[in-house]
Amino acid sequence: MPGYGVENLPYGVVRRPGGEPQPAVRFGDGAVVLAEVLDDPVFREPTLNAFIAQGPDAWGRVRERVGELVTGGAPLVALSDVETVLPVAVGDYVDFYSSLEHATNVGRLLRPDDPLMPNWRHLPVGYHGRAGTVVASGTPIRRPSGQLGPGEFGPEPALDFELELGYVTDGRGHIFGFTLVNDWSARRMQAWEYQPLGPFLSKAFATSISPWIVPAEALEPFRVAGPEQDPEPLPHLHVDEPRALDIDLEVELNGEVIARTNARHLYWSHEQQLAHVMSAGITPKAGDLFASGTISSAEGYGCLLEKGGPFLEDGDEVVMRGIAGAISFGEVRGMVASGGSPPSRLR
Numbered sequence: 001m002p003g004y005g006v007e008n009l010p011y012g013v014v015r016r017p018g019g020e021p022q023p024a025v026r027f028g029d030g031a032v033v034l035a036e037v038l039d040d041p042v043f044r045e046p047t048l049n050a051f052i053a054q055g056p057d058a059w060g061r062v063r064e065r066v067g068e069l070v071t072g073g074a075p076l077v078a079l080s081d082v083e084t085v086l087p088v089a090v091g092d093y094v095d096f097y098s099s100l101e102h103a104t105n106v107g108r109l110l111r112p113d114d115p116l117m118p119n120w121r122h123l124p125v126g127y128h129g130r131a132g133t134v135v136a137s138g139t140p141i142r143r144p145s146g147q148l149g150p151g152e153f154g155p156e157p158a159l160d161f162e163l164e165l166g167y168v169t170d171g172r173g174h175i176f177g178f179t180l181v182n183d184w185s186a187r188r189m190q191a192w193e194y195q196p197l198g199p200f201l202s203k204a205f206a207t208s209i210s211p212w213i214v215p216a217e218a219l220e221p222f223r224v225a226g227p228e229q230d231p232e233p234l235p236h237l238h239v240d241e242p243r244a245l246d247i248d249l250e251v252e253l254n255g256e257v258i259a260r261t262n263a264r265h266l267y268w269s270h271e272q273q274l275a276h277v278m279s280a281g282i283t284p285k286a287g288d289l290f291a292s293g294t295i296s297s298a299e300g301y302g303c304l305l306e307k308g309g310p311f312l313e314d315g316d317e318v319v320m321r322g323i324a325g326a327i328s329f330g331e332v333r334g335m336v337a338s339g340g341s342p343p344s345r346l347r
């Protein structure tokens, strides 16, 4: 399987039929179950969190050792014989809004003459999302019900996807690795609820992530200069170039590619986003998830809202893929399930 050679070696968690979840590294069409080749109790945990908490030196050592093992013929479990599950127990989840094209396109729908808010070029705008509804790729996405306007409650008619790049940190602000993120969004609920505090339930019902976390170290060769920033960011948000990552991204809807873009277009880089969070005195925890915001560009839209719809129907399947040279991100997949009848009032 191209995209999963020694250059990549992404981390995930696999489960054999009837077995416990086990941290693993993907190589080709197989995976190395880490507890079977490395003597460290962190690999007997059901998530990657304890390993992530060890920090970059440990990640580098394990990556090097696993590279030697797989090229030396270490036993692999076939991916067809295991299920991939959520690789981390997500502590906190932050979603940014860091694509200039996306922010401008969406802003124009609401404020045609002045699409970009005055803060946008000064800081990476974001919000805290709901960690407990981050789900593994392949999990069916139930259409949410909610308030759609004054006196109106029902199934969301304008269900959307958002193509994003996510990353997972340790407890000191180092980035462990990157995933694909689909930030499912309920647009009618969002338009009604978002003022003045931002999105709430419309983006909290489900967020899908890809099963394999590509190590940050593997992506170093794919750094490229980011878009020019004007005004110059404040000193604490300054990062050296090249700050962006050259990752080709695509969205497929029901088997047809409907959008192509690239993570290099992000105005605010992952390191600037994290610096912004930490500037407030916040220290992330191992396993926290950060997402870029919808990645749009002149080449393609990362969501349906920017195209003006049509939105997702029940049974629609959305697949997002990413690739950087010989490094595949694999895919994040989700099918829309009917929401059923709205819940009755709580008693």
Ligand code: MN
Pocket: 095, 096, 162, 164, 183, 293, 294
């Ligand atoms: Mn989003």
